[in-house]
Structure formats: structure tokens, C-alpha cells
Amino acid sequence: MAYKVVRTKLTFAEKIYLPAVLAGLGITIKHFFRVLTGKKKETMQYPEERWDSHLPEHYRGAPTLVKDEHGKERCVACQLCEFICPPRAITIKPGEIPEDDRWRKVEKFPEEFEIDMIRCIYCGLCEEVCPEQAIFLRKDYAITGLTRAEMVHDKKRLYELGGVMTGLVFKWNEKK
Amino acid sequence: MSEPAPLLNVQIDGVWHQFPKGTRVIEACARAGKFVPRYCYHPKLSSPGNCRMCLIEMGMPKMGPDRKPELGSDGKPVINWIPRPQISCAQDIAEGMGVKTDSPLVQECRHGVMEFLLINHPLDCPICDQAGECELQEFSVQYGNGGSRFREEKVKKPKHVVLGPRVTLDDERCILCSRCIRFMKEIAKDDVLGFASRGSHTYLTAHPGRVLDSNYSLNTVDICPVGALTSTDFRFKMRVWFLKETKSICTSCATGCNTIVGSRQNVIYRQTPRENDDVNSAWMCDYGRLNFHFVNSKDRLNEPQIRSGSTLENVNWNTAFGRAVEELKRYQPDEIAVIGSGRMTNEELWLTKKLIDGLKVTHYDIVPRTGEADDLLLNTDRNPNTNGAKLLGVSSDEPGVKLRRIIDGVSSGQIKAVIALHEDLTQAGLSAPSLEQLGALIVVGILPNETTKRATILLPGVSFAEKRGTMINAKGRLQRLNRAIQSPGNAHEDWEILRDLVQQLTGENGVYLIEDVFKQMAENVPQFEGLSISKVGDLGVRLLGVAEAAPA
Numbered sequence: 001m002a003y004k005v006v007r008t009k010l011t012f013a014e015k016i017y018l019p020a021v022l023a024g025l026g027i028t029i030k031h032f033f034r035v036l037t038g039k040k041k042e043t044m045q046y047p048e049e050r051w052d053s054h055l056p057e058h059y060r061g062a063p064t065l066v067k068d069e070h071g072k073e074r075c076v077a078c079q080l081c082e083f084i085c086p087p088r089a090i091t092i093k094p095g096e097i098p099e100d101d102r103w104r105k106v107e108k109f110p111e112e113f114e115i116d117m118i119r120c121i122y123c124g125l126c127e128e129v130c131p132e133q134a135i136f137l138r139k140d141y142a143i144t145g146l147t148r149a150e151m152v153h154d155k156k157r158l159y160e161l162g163g164v165m166t167g168l169v170f171k172w173n174e175k176k
Numbered sequence: 177m178s179e180p181a182p183l184l185n186v187q188i189d190g191v192w193h194q195f196p197k198g199t200r201v202i203e204a205c206a207r208a209g210k211f212v213p214r215y216c217y218h219p220k221l222s223s224p225g226n227c228r229m230c231l232i233e234m235g236m237p238k239m240g241p242d243r244k245p246e247l248g249s250d251g252k253p254v255i256n257w258i259p260r261p262q263i264s265c266a267q268d269i270a271e272g273m274g275v276k277t278d279s280p281l282v283q284e285c286r287h288g289v290m291e292f293l294l295i296n297h298p299l300d301c302p303i304c305d306q307a308g309e310c311e312l313q314e315f316s317v318q319y320g321n322g323g324s325r326f327r328e329e330k331v332k333k334p335k336h337v338v339l340g341p342r343v344t345l346d347d348e349r350c351i352l353c354s355r356c357i358r359f360m361k362e363i364a365k366d367d368v369l370g371f372a373s374r375g376s377h378t379y380l381t382a383h384p385g386r387v388l389d390s391n392y393s394l395n396t397v398d399i400c401p402v403g404a405l406t407s408t409d410f411r412f413k414m415r416v417w418f419l420k421e422t423k424s425i426c427t428s429c430a431t432g433c434n435t436i437v438g439s440r441q442n443v444i445y446r447q448t449p450r451e452n453d454d455v456n457s458a459w460m461c462d463y464g465r466l467n468f469h470f471v472n473s474k475d476r477l478n479e480p481q482i483r484s485g486s487t488l489e490n491v492n493w494n495t496a497f498g499r500a501v502e503e504l505k506r507y508q509p510d511e512i513a514v515i516g517s518g519r520m521t522n523e524e525l526w527l528t529k530k531l532i533d534g535l536k537v538t539h540y541d542i543v544p545r546t547g548e549a550d551d552l553l554l555n556t557d558r559n560p561n562t563n564g565a566k567l568l569g570v571s572s573d574e575p576g577v578k579l580r581r582i583i584d585g586v587s588s589g590q591i592k593a594v595i596a597l598h599e600d601l602t603q604a605g606l607s608a609p610s611l612e613q614l615g616a617l618i619v620v621g622i623l624p625n626e627t628t629k630r631a632t633i634l635l636p637g638v639s640f641a642e643k644r645g646t647m648i649n650a651k652g653r654l655q656r657l658n659r660a661i662q663s664p665g666n667a668h669e670d671w672e673i674l675r676d677l678v679q680q681l682t683g684e685n686g687v688y689l690i691e692d693v694f695k696q697m698a699e700n701v702p703q704f705e706g707l708s709i710s711k712v713g714d715l716g717v718r719l720l721g722v723a724e725a726a727p728a
Contacts, residue, residue: 078302079415096412105335108303108412131302 047142055139060124062140063115064162065155066133072103073159074134077110081126081135089119090126113155117143136162187274192252201264201275202230210277213286213315215293215401216353217265220458221362225266227293227353229315231285234262237272245272261285283319290320296331296376297402298348306403308416312351333379339369340388342408342462343397347379350404356380356396363459364392364552380404392552394462398448409466410446414438419445422660423714425647427519427640428464429547430557432649434715435460437468437641437660444468444641444661452715455653461554468641471661475624477636478665488634493668493676500633501680503616504535507593513539513582516570517598518559520670521645521657523693525561525568526701527674528597532570534682539591541578542571543604555650563648563720567703579604586610594618598637598670602626620673636667643669644690646712652720654704656712 077094095111181196215227237245237253245253255274333347419438433456449460480496481488585591593616619631
């Protein structure tokens with residue numbers, strides 16, 4: 001069906017464009033003078049000044065592993081993050097929890113857990129897919145290293161960055 | 177041949193089909209494209225009908241006063257539906273039967289059964305090894321409810337139960353389908369498993385004083401629809417969704433069970449049976465199934481080596497072949513022996529025969545390998561391709577007869593050069609000192625052993641999982657091996673090694689693909705006429721003799 005587009009009638013000032021251009025220029029000049037007179041500062045002096053305090057709650061920094069309130073590692077090596085990871089940055093070697101361990105009933109733990117931070121794209125799918133709430137993207141964004149090997153975060157490093165997260169899943173707390 | 181069973185008319189979800197008499201209702205539905213979920217039913221086992229997952233609505237033709245079915249306006253019988261649901265696994269089809277596989281009643285039944293099954297089932301899929309191939313997971317998504325209404329404590333049952341040397345049981349995950357019990361009783365003929373206790377406390381266990389140590393115990397792990405029975409060998413090693421599945425055959429005995437090799441990133445994690453009613457039904461023995469760990473060995477031979485003094489040094493393939501030809505040319509044909517292997521493929525044996533003919537060697541044989549057979553699958557002959565070696569002329573009708581003469585020849589010093597293909601000669605009856613006396617010992621192998629240590633030229637070949645090729649099993653069936661993983665280091669496929677040797681010795685034009693090798697065989701060996709590797713297919717073709725019926 002034919003449809004007639006109704007266009008707004010433009011005034012002469014709008015048609016010649018110039019007032020709008022001048023108004024924009026005015027804003028630029030206003031900011032220029034405010035910076036010049038020291039009333040406003042736009043440049044952040046990194047690394048002396050950092051984003052850290054400005055980061056929002058949902059900021060996606062480096063993926064890390066967390067332990068629970070008992071100091072037990074939450075990860076059970078289900079390898080779902082390894083599966084979902086788009087750049088295939090995660091490598092897990094699953095293992096069985098030994099007979100005499102307090103958390104024997106959990107059965108499985110990651111013998112090795114590596115995230116290659118050169119590959120990681122900070123997408124957060126690993127955090128989203130984790131059924132045990134063991135992997136979280138924390139606020140660390142300055143992940144650097146001098147060698148490729150250094151950029152592969154192993155289990156120790158991941159727990160260092162991750163720390164403890166309490167009060168999430170309680171499914172292992174029930175008596176068994 | 178017995179008479180084919182008469183066809184019966186069955187109405188499934190409103191459409192009339194014909195199936196032979198004696199077909200189970202559940203099978204008829206599956207063949208009509210209406211899959212009915214099941215846990216306890218297994219096509220190779222009896223039907224106890226205890227899981228209740230396969231409930232359907234069923235009806236029989238409405239009979240008139242004359243005991244003839246009343247016909248509807250479409251000329252088909254009118255069906256009288258039974259008001260209650262029926263199980264479809266323990267019922268054969270009947271003439272004029274009607275089945276509804278997706279009616280509101282059936283859907284409600286499935287919801288209910290799923291809810292009951294999940295009441296005491298732990299929700300630890302992230303840990304459970306079955307996740308990804310778990311029927312409870314699959315049917316729960318397809319037919320179950322979203323959440324659970326069960327708020328009480330779940331029943332606790334034994335975990336990590338070591339049922340036998342190769343099987344670990346988690347009783348909490350068991351849904352009491354009894355497939356494993358029936359397998360051990362009906363197929364393995366070792367009635368060792370059973371249920372103990374009552375009600376929701378029922379649990380699976382081995383009979384007191386018995387262990388599940390049958391050579392077929394791991395089949396119970398395959399048929400377990402949930403993660404209750406797990407293979408101790410595979411447990412917690414790798415999630416199943418990562419495994420690349422390659423159709424292949426087992427090379428541990430002459431039965432040649434069809435298998436699926438599960439590998440990831442060039443590591444084999446497990447071998448499982450693949451259904452082939454002409455060979456292994458749906459089963460395989462534990463011995464064959466677990467006989468793959470050597471492939472992942474860290475000691476694998478990676479580089480061609482030649483002897484210099486007391487050590488072997490790495491060289492490239494051309495140097496190794498050059499040296500091999502040089503050594504072989506030093507000897508007369510009757511001073512050379514070729515020892516092949518019944519573990520080689522037909523293609524490799526064909527090229528071995530070419531090597532034998534090219535060198536005009538008269539001393540050649542394969543090493544026989546025997547073991548105790550059982551009534552089910554395991555064969556006395558532990559070489560998977562003895563029939564191939566016989567057919568292609570690398571072995572006489574009785575493998576090992578010529579080998580004895582070779583052993584005598586080596587001990588007496590009459591034989592001065594030996595080409596050993598995938599066999600440890602010290603295991604075949606030759607003494608280590610006599611091997612050291614040899615002027616040339618050309619060895620193709622994959623793992624270091626007493627023979628490779630004494631080789632003058634060592635050529636790294638590949639294992640069964642790293643090559644393509646065909647083998648002929650004990651019943652004369654031609655079957656195909658497929659490549660699951662890549663060969664380690666600088667190792668070459670055996671047919672390439674043999675081709676290059678033949679080429680260097682005789683100057684014959686080479687073949688470039690394994691298909692070409694098979695083509696040569698098809699042109700020269702009448703039994704292979706008209707065949708190609710792709711025509712062998714996943715289930716193989718009957719080549720020699722008469723196939724016997726497969727066990728159950």
C-alpha cells in the first residue's frame with residue numbers, strides 16, 4: 001500500500017544549517033576555555049590515576065577462579081567453560097578427589113586449569129555457563145606479561161586473582 | 177531360510193503401517209518415525225517392563241457381532257482404545273492394533289514417570305561422566321517437567337562402589353532399569369548383579385562374595401542409560417562431548433568387533449562397541465576395549481634411526497631407505513627373511529608380498545598369536561588379519577610353520593638379514609643374541625622393545641588408530657579401519673614405508689594413495705574384485721567362506 005511520508009516543514013534558519021553549526025562550535029569553544037582556565041580536566045593520568053574506582057559492578061575483567069566459605073575450590077572440572085569458550089582459551093585436566101579427602105563426595109576437581117590470557121576475549125561466557133558458580137570475571141584489566149608462558153594463568157594464579165566468594169551455591173553443604 | 181513373517185497392519189498416530197509379525201510395539205513405533213522414550217528396554221535384551229517410560233495408548237479393532245472388525249468410513253477398522261496406558265516394550269504388534277505415541281494421556285504419563293525417576297536422582301550433572309550421553313538428561317529435556325516439586329531429603333545410597341576391576345558404581349544415580357543385570361545374565365552368562373533392599377532404598381549390587389570381573393563387564397557401562405555404572409578406566413578423564421568419534425574395528429583378536437574410537441586432540445580416551453549384527457551384535461570384550469593405551473604411550477618411536485656403532489641415531493627417511501637398500505643388496509635372496517604380522521592391514525600385507533617378490537625371498541611368514549577363546553566374542557586367534565595374510569600370500573595356510581625354519585636359519589647363521597614388520601622377534605622365538613649376529617635387521621615398529629634395540633635400521637610405523645586400511649576377520653568378513661588420530665612425530669603410515677622400500681628396491685612406479693593399493697589388490701586378487709575401500713563401508717562385506725550367525 002502506498003504510504004505518504006509527511007516531512008516537517010523546515011524554517012529558513014534550519015534550511016541554511018549555519019545556526020546549528022555555530023551552536024556546536026560554541027560548545028567546543030566553551031569546553032576549550034574551561035580546560036584552559038583549569039576548571040575542568042578530561043585526561044586521566046594513567047597509571048597514576050586508574051579506572052578502578054569508576055568501574056561498574058558488571059565490569060568484565062580477567063576471568064578468575066573462586067573458593068567457597070570452607071576454602072574449598074568450587075570448580076568440579078565439568079569443562080563446560082572449556083566447551084563454551086569462543087577463542088578456546090581454557091584448558092582443564094580433570095582429576096578425581098582422593099578417598100581420604102574431606103570433600104570426597106564432590107568426586108571431581110580440576111588437576112590443571114589454565115586460561116590463556118592472550119586468547120581470552122573477556123566475553124564472560126565462562127562465568128555465565130558455570131553450573132557451580134566457580135568462575136567469575138573480576139575487575140582486573142591490566143593483564144600483562146613479558147613472555148607467552150606468563151600470560152597463561154594457571155590454577156594458582158587464577159585463585160590468587162579470584163579469592164573467596166561466599167553464599168552462592170550450597171549444594172555440597174548437605175550431609176552425605 | 178525360514179519363511180518371512182507375515183505382515184500385520186498397525187495404526188500408529190493415525191497412519192496405517194505394515195510390520196512383520198513378532199515386532200515389538202516400541203520397535204514398530206521407532207520404525208514409523210515415532211520414537212518412544214525408554215530406559216529398561218534394550219533391543220538385544222529381554223523386556224521386563226519396569227521403567228514405565230515407554231507408556232503409550234493402545235487399542236484393538238472394534239469387533240462386530242459377527243466377530244469381524246467394524247470398518248470406518250475410510251474402509252479401515254475402527255479402534256477401541258484401552259482407557260489406561262500400556263507399555264510398548266513388552267508387547268508384540270497385532271493385526272489392526274492402534275497406537276498413540278503422543279496423546280495428552282501419554283504426555284502426562286511421561287511427565288509423571290520422569291518426575292518419579294528424578295525424585296532421588298542427584299542433580300550433579302557437572303560431575304557425572306554420563307552427562308552429554310545420558311538418557312535421563314535427554315528425556316528430561318524432551319519429555320520432563322522444568323522443575324522438581326520434591327522438597328524432602330533425597331535417599332542416600334552407596335557411592336564409589338567398586339563392583340569389579342573395571343567398573344565403578346554410583347548407586348544414587350541408578351534408576352533401577354536392570355539392563356546391566358539382564359546383560360550379565362542373558363549375554364555374558366555370569367549372573368553376578370542384582371537388586372537389594374526394597375522400595376526407594378533398592379540398590380544395585382554384586383552378589384555377596386562375587387565381583388563383576390567378567391571379560392564383558394564394560395558392556396554394562398555402555399548400556400547403562402545413566403551415570404551409575406562407569407568405566408574405571410575412562411571415569412573423570414574427559415567429557416564425552418569433546419570426543420571425536422571414529423568408526424573403526426578392534427584389532428585385538430580375529431573377531432574384529434566394530435568399534436567407535438573416542439579421541440580428542442590426538443589422544444584416545446575410550447573405545448566403545450558399534451552395532452554390527454554380523455560380527456559383534458552390540459558388544460565387545462573388555463580386553464579388546466582397553467587395549468589402546470599403548471597408542472598414547474610417551475615412548476612411541478618418532479624418528480627413523482640407523483645404527484652407528486652401538487647406538488641408533490636419528491636420520492631422515494631418505495637416508496634410512498637408502499641405507500636399507502644398501503644393506504639388503506649385500507645379501508642373497510636366501511639369506512634374507514621377512515617376518516610380517518597378522519596385525520597388518522591387507523594393503524600393508526599386499527605391499528609386503530611385493531617386497532617379498534621383489535627381493536625374491538623364500539623365507540617369510542607371520543607370527544601366530546593365540547590365546548584362550550570364550551563362547552561369546554573373543555577368538556583363539558589374537559591376530560586380527562590372519563585371513564588377510566593367508567589370502568595375500570604372506571603366510572602359508574598354517575601361520576608359523578615357515579617361521580620355525582626362519583628361527584633355525586637365523587640361529588645357524590644361514591639367514592643374515594631380517595625384515596621385521598610390527599613384531600618383536602624375541603617374543604616370536606628368536607633369541608636376543610642371535611639377533612645381534614644378523615648383518616641387517618630392518619624393523620618397522622611403534623614401541624621400543626628387545627628387537628628395536630638391536631635393529632640396524634628402525635622405521636617408525638603407526639598404530640591401528642592412526643591408519644586406514646582393511647582387514648579380514650575370522651569369519652571372512654572384510655572390514656575397515658579408519659584413522660582416528662594423527663601419527664606421532666615423523667612416523668609414516670606402514671603402507672607408505674613398504675611402498676617406499678619396494679620402490680627403492682625394484683624401481684617400480686609408486687602408488688600415491690591407499691586407494692591405489694586397494695585398486696591393485698582388486699585387480700590382482702579375485703576375492704577383492706569389484707571392491708574399493710569405500711565400498712567396504714562401515715559394516716564391512718562378506719568376502720570368504722560362509723558367515724555364521726552373530727551371537728545374540
